[in-house]
Amino acid sequence: MTRTLSRLATGLTPLVILVAAWQAASSAGLFPPQVLVPPVEVANTLAELVSNGELARHLGQSLVRLAAGFSIGAAAGLLFGAAIALSRWTEALFAPLFLALRQVPVLAFLPLLVLFLGIEETLKIVIVAVAAFFPVALATFDGVRGVPRGWFEVARLYRTPLVPFLARILLPATLPPVLTGLRIALTRAWLVLVAAELLAADSGLGQMMEMGRQLFRIDVVLAGVIVSGLVGFALDRGAKQIERRATRWRTA
Amino acid sequence: MTRLLKNSLVRFSLGLAAPVALLLLWSAQAEPEGARSLAFASLDAIAAALVQLAASGQLLRDALVSLSRAVTGLVFGGVLGMAVGIAMASSPLVDRLAGPLYHSIRQVPLLGWLPLIGLWLGNGDDARLLIVSLAAFYPTVLNTYEGFAHVEKRYLEVGRLYDFSPAQRFRHILWPAALPLVLTGIAQALAFAWIGTIGTEILLGSGSGLGVTMATAQAQQRVDIIIVAICASGLLGFFVNHVLVLLRRQILRWQGAHQ
Amino acid sequence: MTVQPHIAPARPPATQPERGALTIRNLSKSFQIDGAPFQVLRDINLEIRPGEFVSIVGASGCGKSTLLRLIVGLDTDYDGEIHLDGQRVTTTSLDRGLVFQDHRLFPWMTLEENVGLALLNTDIPKHRRAGVVAEHIALVNLTGFEKAYPHQLSGGMAQRAAIARALAASPKLLLLDEPLGALDALTRIHVQTELQRIWMQQRSTMLMVTHDVEEAVYLSDRILIMAPNPGRIRRIVEVDLPHPRERGSAQLHRLRDEILAELTGAPVTRSLIPFPAKETHS
Numbered sequence: 001m002t003r004t005l006s007r008l009a010t011g012l013t014p015l016v017i018l019v020a021a022w023q024a025a026s027s028a029g030l031f032p033p034q035v036l037v038p039p040v041e042v043a044n045t046l047a048e049l050v051s052n053g054e055l056a057r058h059l060g061q062s063l064v065r066l067a068a069g070f071s072i073g074a075a076a077g078l079l080f081g082a083a084i085a086l087s088r089w090t091e092a093l094f095a096p097l098f099l100a101l102r103q104v105p106v107l108a109f110l111p112l113l114v115l116f117l118g119i120e121e122t123l124k125i126v127i128v129a130v131a132a133f134f135p136v137a138l139a140t141f142d143g144v145r146g147v148p149r150g151w152f153e154v155a156r157l158y159r160t161p162l163v164p165f166l167a168r169i170l171l172p173a174t175l176p177p178v179l180t181g182l183r184i185a186l187t188r189a190w191l192v193l194v195a196a197e198l199l200a201a202d203s204g205l206g207q208m209m210e211m212g213r214q215l216f217r218i219d220v221v222l223a224g225v226i227v228s229g230l231v232g233f234a235l236d237r238g239a240k241q242i243e244r245r246a247t248r249w250r251t252a
Numbered sequence: 253m254t255r256l257l258k259n260s261l262v263r264f265s266l267g268l269a270a271p272v273a274l275l276l277l278w279s280a281q282a283e284p285e286g287a288r289s290l291a292f293a294s295l296d297a298i299a300a301a302l303v304q305l306a307a308s309g310q311l312l313r314d315a316l317v318s319l320s321r322a323v324t325g326l327v328f329g330g331v332l333g334m335a336v337g338i339a340m341a342s343s344p345l346v347d348r349l350a351g352p353l354y355h356s357i358r359q360v361p362l363l364g365w366l367p368l369i370g371l372w373l374g375n376g377d378d379a380r381l382l383i384v385s386l387a388a389f390y391p392t393v394l395n396t397y398e399g400f401a402h403v404e405k406r407y408l409e410v411g412r413l414y415d416f417s418p419a420q421r422f423r424h425i426l427w428p429a430a431l432p433l434v435l436t437g438i439a440q441a442l443a444f445a446w447i448g449t450i451g452t453e454i455l456l457g458s459g460s461g462l463g464v465t466m467a468t469a470q471a472q473q474r475v476d477i478i479i480v481a482i483c484a485s486g487l488l489g490f491f492v493n494h495v496l497v498l499l500r501r502q503i504l505r506w507q508g509a510h511q
Numbered sequence: 512m513t514v515q516p517h518i519a520p521a522r523p524p525a526t527q528p529e530r531g532a533l534t535i536r537n538l539s540k541s542f543q544i545d546g547a548p549f550q551v552l553r554d555i556n557l558e559i560r561p562g563e564f565v566s567i568v569g570a571s572g573c574g575k576s577t578l579l580r581l582i583v584g585l586d587t588d589y590d591g592e593i594h595l596d597g598q599r600v601t602t603t604s605l606d607r608g609l610v611f612q613d614h615r616l617f618p619w620m621t622l623e624e625n626v627g628l629a630l631l632n633t634d635i636p637k638h639r640r641a642g643v644v645a646e647h648i649a650l651v652n653l654t655g656f657e658k659a660y661p662h663q664l665s666g667g668m669a670q671r672a673a674i675a676r677a678l679a680a681s682p683k684l685l686l687l688d689e690p691l692g693a694l695d696a697l698t699r700i701h702v703q704t705e706l707q708r709i710w711m712q713q714r715s716t717m718l719m720v721t722h723d724v725e726e727a728v729y730l731s732d733r734i735l736i737m738a739p740n741p742g743r744i745r746r747i748v749e750v751d752l753p754h755p756r757e758r759g760s761a762q763l764h765r766l767r768d769e770i771l772a773e774l775t776g777a778p779v780t781r782s783l784i785p786f787p788a789k790e791t792h793s
Contacts, residue, residue, distance in 0.1 A: 011348075011351075011352040012352065013349075013352075014348075014349045014350070014352055014353050015352055015353065015356060018353065089266075092262075092263050092266040092267060093266050093267070093269055093270055094270050095267070096267035096268075096270070096271070097267070097270040097271050097274070100271070100486065101486070103486040103487070103489045103490040103493075104482055104483075104485055104486035104489065105446055105447040105450045105451070105485065105489065106447070107447060107450055107451040107454060107463075108450050108454075108462075108463070108466065108481070108482050108485050108486075109482065110454055110466075111454060111466040111467055111469065111470035111478050112466075112470075112475070112478045112479070112482065114470050115470055115473060115475055115478065190361050191361040191362055191363065191364075193361075194361040194363055194364045195361070195362075195363035195364075195366075195451055195455065198363060198364075198366060198367070198455055199454065199455055205364075206363075206364065209364065209366075209367040209368075210367055212367060213367035213368075213370050213371055216371065218368070218371050221367045221368050221371060222368065224364070224367070225360055225364060225365065225367075225368055228360055228361055228364045229356060229357075229359040229360035229364075230359070232359035232360060232361055233356070233359040236359065406611070406613065406615055407615065407617060409585055409615075410615050410617070412584075412585060412603045413583065413585070413603050413608065413609055414605065414628060414629055414631060414632060414680065415603065415604065415605055415632040416631070416632070417632075420631060420632075424617070424620075424628060424631075425617070428617070428619035428620075429619070431619070505660075506618055506619045506620070506660045506661075506662070507618070507662070508660065508662030508663065
């Protein structure tokens with residue numbers, strides 16, 4: 001227990017020093033108010049945003065979009081990845097197109113999708129889904145392909161029926177790379193969502209920051225940066241924890 | 253039946269099936285009676301746009317500008333990233349100080365920095381370059397750190413046997429041993445730099461660049477131009493990545509088959 | 512049967528500096544395992560004469576590798592004295608070379624670059640280095656493979672390359688830590704022959720750790736038999752057979768059987784006259 005505490009302490013120290021330096025620089029008036037605002041003010045703004053429900057609204061919207069888009073994209077990715085991994089014909093049909101589309105950075109699809117879908121919710125959810133789709137599909141493909149041929153043979157030898165085979169052999173075997181792919185996809189999805197909200201939204205964390213920028217409210221912008229960072233951290237950490245627990249049987 | 257698939261001609265034709273189907277579907281939608289002809293441009297329109305953009309030199313200009321942005325950001329972010337990664341791997345003190353800082357900054361989604369950097373540096377090239385460099389910075393630090401931190405001790409012992417100075421140790425042992433991971437980091441950094449370039453161009457649409465063209469075309473509802481730009485960015489990304497793969501194979505030719 | 516090894520009487524001071532005379536007195540080393548000290552080596556005393564080939568055999572865990580690491584200077588935490596040609600051993604030096612069981616050629620360098628790096632910190636002038644490298648590559652019969660990368664070399668070739676690298680620095684004492692342990696039986700025999708040839712040509716002082724008794728008997732002038740827990744020298748056997756040795760000779764085999772029997776704890780038949788090997792015990 002004390003070890004984690006001390007590690008936490010050493011981890012937080014540089015951040016504390018940074019914030020202190022920030023406070024000092026601001027108070028000394030080293031930077032004009034458009035460039036830097038004291039951390040105290042940012043904290044106040046954050047508190048304000050929390051109390052008047054603004055933050056909850058924006059953050060909530062963002063997270064809802066993330067959840068919706070990610071579920072769709074990840075599910076599609078899992079199915080697609082498994083399909084092209086299990087069937088050589090499907091692979092021959094769809095893999096080339098998949099790999100070609102993958103070369104395009106997801107954000108490049110944004111203007112196109114705006115023209116198709118406008119700037120409503122659908123746009124955000126679709127682009128998040130697309131962002132999540134590719135890494136998950138790839139990871140699933142790797143995972144399923146990576147299952148040693150021998151395991152299939154052993155299952156056949158023991159005449160394992162389909163459901164137990166899937167649940168107790170295929171699933172645990174493919175879980176580690178798939179979970180890693182899901183984690184990467186989640187980070188990617190969060191990145192793309194914030195970008196999309198910057199461009200075309202009327203609510204959401206990204207939009208909140210963009211508004212702040214347009215109104216020269218750097219405290220709002222900084223508050224948004226901090227919150228988005230915390231969300232990113234929470235998502236990444238949470239995903240890592242799930243990954244770790246689900247793959248406990250794996251030797252390092 | 254599966255033996256058919258071994259034939260490369262069969263595979264090639266199959267691979268074309270999906271894109272062709274896609275194109276056909278697209279064309280159907282773009283027909284005047286099609287459901288959403290407004291949003292879809294016909295294939296000839298796209299072809300025409302391609303010719304026009306190429307002929308006017310805009311396509312080339314955009315491609316070069318975007319590419320140079322990505323590469324510049326890659327160089328800045330990459331070099332800094334390598335320096336930080338090496339420092340963190342060599343000194344536990346630096347690791348403990350810089351590590352948490354790096355990990356917290358990394359959590360903020362890349363383009364989330366845009367409003368802040370926009371306030372600081374305006375809408376111009378500086379802001380874009382900073383974000384692209386940041387995009388390249390993250391994976392470089394991570395991979396460089398991994399590479400240098402995990403140099404096998406047994407090789408370092410050989411260095412001790414032959415009285416290697418720290419400079420010799422770096423040049424003959426640390427650097428070559430870490431290189432595979434460093435190169436992986438550079439490849440990832442390039443991918444992220446490309447995302448950052450296109451992303452910032454779309455969001456801060458001014459000047460030249462594939463992303464800028466996309467954003468402008470979106471405002472003008474020119475789907476055909478957008479499609480051309482998307483294809484161009486995909487091709488360019490693929491091409492540059494391929495160059496890196498070839499470079500890697502040459503630099504790491506000592507690795508042999510098991511890699 | 513634990514017998515105290517015999518220490519050669521002190522020599523009169525030589526007029527020429529001896530190359531590769533190793534003296535170890537009262538060497539002991541302990542590790543800390545879970546807070547409790549574990550003695551790996553106890554009271555090691557030995558002397559190696561210049562130009563000798565000495566082998567150390569013994570069961571796993573008797574500290575053979577640790578002993579080598581202490582002598583070469585990779586490990587500096589010990590009690591006792593280690594002297595090479597009268598000078599105290601404190602850290603690594605080009606005076607003492609080591610060939611590992613895993614060849615440890617740098618994968619990112621060609622064969623000649625690998626051998627060349629041994630010369631980086633020697634006094635040999637730069638323009639002569641290529642020649643020295645070529646010489647040593649020829650010594651181990653790897654001419655023609657200068658530009659090959661380690662992954663392209665077979666196990667036996669890589670190990671010969673490692674030997675070339677170690678010898679290129681002209682160490683006074685060459686240590687070999689189970690150098691042929693990772694090779695298959697046929698390759699091992701081949702490289703043993705090479706090693707004997709190289710040693711006869713150069714007459715460097717060599718100290719080799721091996722678990723292969725036959726190898727030890729084939730190559731060495733003297734064999735140190737070590738016992739474990741704690742590691743100590745049990746017996747020193749002199750092998751007084753002429754070089755080059757014949758593998759098939761009966762004396763070789765008899766000596767090997769004897770030493771093996773001792774190592775595996777089988778009773779030693781007293782009726783066997785251990786000829787021509789001389790036992791040294793006080």
